[in-house]
Structure formats: C-alpha cells, structure tokens
Amino acid sequence: MAVFTEVEFGEADALVQRLGMGALRDLRGIEGGIENTNYFATTESGEFVLTLFERLSAEQLPYYLCLMKHLAARGLPVPEPVADPAVEAPKGHALTVPANAPCELLHTVAGKPAALVQRLSGHSELAPTAAHCAELGEMLARMHIAARDFPRIQPNLRGLAWWNETVPVVLPYIDESQAALLRAELAYQNHIAESSAYAALPRGPVHADMFRDNVMFATDGEPGSAPRLTGVFDFYFAGTDTWLFDLSVCLNDWAIDLATGVHDAARADALLSAYETVRPLNASERALLPAMLRAAALRFWISRLWDFYLPREASMLKPHDPTHFERVLRWRANHPHAMAQALEPLMAA
Numbered sequence: 224m225a226v227f228t229e230v231e232f233g234e235a236d237a238l239v240q241r242l243g244m245g246a247l248r249d250l251r252g253i254e255g256g257i258e259n260t261n262y263f264a265t266t267e268s269g270e271f272v273l274t275l276f277e278r279l280s281a282e283q284l285p286y287y288l289c290l291m292k293h294l295a296a297r298g299l300p301v302p303e304p305v306a307d308p309a310v311e312a313p314k315g316h317a318l319t320v321p322a323n324a325p326c327e328l329l330h331t332v333a334g335k336p337a338a339l340v341q342r343l344s345g346h347s348e349l350a351p352t353a354a355h356c357a358e359l360g361e362m363l364a365r366m367h368i369a370a371r372d373f374p375r376i377q378p379n380l381r382g383l384a385w386w387n388e389t390v391p392v393v394l395p396y397i398d399e400s401q402a403a404l405l406r407a408e409l410a411y412q413n414h415i416a417e418s419s420a421y422a423a424l425p426r427g428p429v430h431a432d433m434f435r436d437n438v439m440f441a442t443d444g445e446p447g448s449a450p451r452l453t454g455v456f457d458f459y460f461a462g463t464d465t466w467l468f469d470l471s472v473c474l475n476d477w478a479i480d481l482a483t484g485v486h487d488a489a490r491a492d493a494l495l496s497a498y499e500t501v502r503p504l505n506a507s508e509r510a511l512l513p514a515m516l517r518a519a520a521l522r523f524w525i526s527r528l529w530d531f532y533l534p535r536e537a538s539m540l541k542p543h544d545p546t547h548f549e550r551v552l553r554w555r556a557n558h559p560h561a562m563a564q565a566l567e568p569l570m571a572a
C-alpha cells in the first residue's frame with residue numbers, strides 16, 4: 224500500500240464522529256494504490272474509506288469530490304463522499320465559487336486534505352472476461368452522459384501539458400531507443416492535439432484512470448452467472464478531457480494481455496460495443512481512436528517512469544512496471560487498424 228501518512232486512531236475517530244458516522248471501531252491501512260494514503264474505517268454506521276491526499280491541493284480536490292457526489296446522485300455506482308454538517312455547501316453556480324471556498328466534502332486529517340467516502344462492495348476482477356468488459360463499457364458511457372451537466376471545469380492534470388513537462392525529467396533515466404520512442408510519440412501527440420479533428424471530439428468530465436483495480440464486481444452471484452459491476456472508485460485523476468481518451472484508457476487496460484502488451488480483440492470488441500449501445504462514437508472519434516489509444520499508452524508510460532525513477536517515501540509502496548506501457552505503445556503504434564473491425568459494423572449501419 225501506500226500509507227504515506229500514518230493516521231492516529233483518535234484523530235480518525237474525532238473526524239467520523241463529527242461527520243455523524245458514530246464512533247470508530249476499526250481503522251486499517253489499505254494495501255494497494257500508489258497516489259494517496261488510504262484506510263478502511265469501520266464505524267457504528269457502516270464501512271468507509273478515509274483518504275489523505277498526498278499530492279492534490281485543497282483547491283483541486285472539490286472538483287473530484289463534487290463529481291463523485293454528482294454521479295452518485297444520478298445512480299452511478301460511485302462512492303459518495305460524506306459531508307461535514309458544520310460546513311455550509313457553497314451557494315450559487317459552481318463556476319462562480321472561489322477555488323478556496325470551504326468545501327463540505329473536504330476535511331483535514333494529520334495536516335493533509337482528506338475525504339471520507341462510502342466503501343463499495345465487491346471485488347476487483349484482475350483477469351476480466353469479455354462479459355466484464357461489456358459491463359465496464361456500458362457503465363463508462365452512462366458515466367460520460369451523467370457527467371455532462373456537471374458544472375465545474377478542471378483540466379486533466381495528467382494531460383498533454385504534464386506529458387510535455389515530465390518527459391524531459393525522465394529522459395535521463397532511459398536508454399536511447401526508449402528515449403527516441405518517447406520523444407517521437409510526444410511530438411505526434413502534440414501534432415494531433417492541434418488538429419481540427421481533435422478539437423471536434425466530444426468532451427466532459429472523465430475518470431481517466433479506470434483500470435481493473437479501480438472497479439468492483441459483485442461477489443454474491445451464482446457461480447457462472449453474468450458479472451455485475453458494483454462500483455468504480457479513485458476519481459483523483461479525473462478532469463475535463465475527451466470521452467475518447469477515457470475510453471482508450473479503459474481499452475488499454477481491460478483489453479490488453481498484461482504479459483505481452485498485445486490487444487485482445489474479443490475483450491476490446493465487447494467493451495466498445497457495450498459502450499456504443501449507450502453512446503455511439505461519432506465520425507471524429509472513429510478516426511482518432513488509434514491516435515488516442517497511443518495517447519493513453521503514452522500517458523501511463525510517462526507516469527510510471529516518473530513514479531519508478533523519482534519515487535516518494537511510503538510505508539508500503541510498489542511502483543508499477545513502466546515497460547508494460549512501453550510495450551502497449553509500441554504495439555498500438557504498429558497496429559493502427561486493430562479496432563477497425565470492431566468499428567465496421569456500426570459504420571455500415
């Protein structure tokens with residue numbers, strides 16, 4: 224895990240009581256995650272996750288917490304943040320609320336900005352089948368639609384500007400062939416981002432990190448029954464970006480063979496067709512899907528290189544393997560037509 228900051232039982236107890244959740248019964252550091260400090264907190268009124276934000280600031284956090292609340296209110300399986308009854312929710316249109324206005328969903332624990340969110344039930348499926356991918360695709364499209372009227376705007380903080388800033392920082396650590404690929408791909412993505420086709424892509428609030436380990440499925444089904452998605456969490460890389468980028472992040476994790484970085488057509492087709500049952504891709508999205516699959520691979524190759532070569536202190540921290548996304552990127556760049564077949568039936572329709 225990442226427990227970057229140790230939390231005293233007494234301090235967590237004081238928080239949950241102030242939020243009206245009853246006395247704290249148990250507080251356990253969570254293994255898994257590399258960004259924030261996470262604890263499972265059991266109180267008299269239920270199960271929660273206490274997150275201390277290690278990198279994000281109190282000005283950036285209301286976007287994520289309010290987005291989770293917005294989606295939960297629209298019936299999406301997203302953890303609802305617990306509000307502080309003593310803090311009044313800001314009035315007026317969200318865009319007119321100053322960034323430093325008090326946010327009822329944001330608390331302070333051990334001197335860090337913190338949130339208490341509902342604990343979701345289920346388990347992550349780390350070896351998903353096409354049926355899991357179909358559940359994911361449908362939920363992703365529903366989430367895009369449900370977030371359309373979310374009034375706040377905040378860029379994807381791990382988007383193009385961050386890639387341009389971070390690539391020079393990681394270049395000294397990698398070999399020449401990797402450096403050549405990284406530079407060439409960054410140049411290609413800067414070029415794509417300036418195109419009119421890119422400007423025409425539909426966009427809105429997106430999760431941008433919906434990997435297998437950030438999604439839960441029911442554990443109560445009959446053996447052999449269809450999987451049922453019960454939750455999506457970890458919205459702390461969300462931001463306003465293209466829906467196609469979000470879909471590409473999912474395809475690059477859920478429909479890739481983790482050992483080789485090779486695309487799995489059956490899982491990709493299931494994910495994409497389920498997405499399109501809710502929201503069909505438009506012509507610009509169809510044209511730019513290969514480029515966005517490369518963009519999504521580049522994004523995680525850069526962040527993994529950065530986490531690997533410039534790590535932070537943590538009690539239990541396992542950085543992810545950067546070479547995995549180098550393989551995915553090479554494969555995507557060499558197979559631009561990998562999704563063509565999946566797109567064809569709808570293009571013909």
Ligand SMILES: Nc1ncnc2c1ncn2[C@@H]1O[C@H](COP(=O)(O)OP(=O)(O)OP(=O)(O)O)[C@@H](O)[C@H]1O
Nearest residue numbers: 253255256257258259261272302341342343456457
């Ligand atoms: N709302 C939730 N309900 C149930 N379990 C949760 C919830 N939030 C987090 N978890 C558990 O905590 C673990 C770590 O959380 P998370 O993935 O959000 O870590 P992180 O460090 O914030 O992010 P990252 O995945 O970006 O490294 C998850 O794998 C999951 O087991």
Ligand SMILES: N[C@@H](CCO)C(=O)O
Nearest residue numbers: 432434460523527543
């Ligand atoms: N999902 C990310 C880690 C957290 O954002 C990765 O696998 O690199």
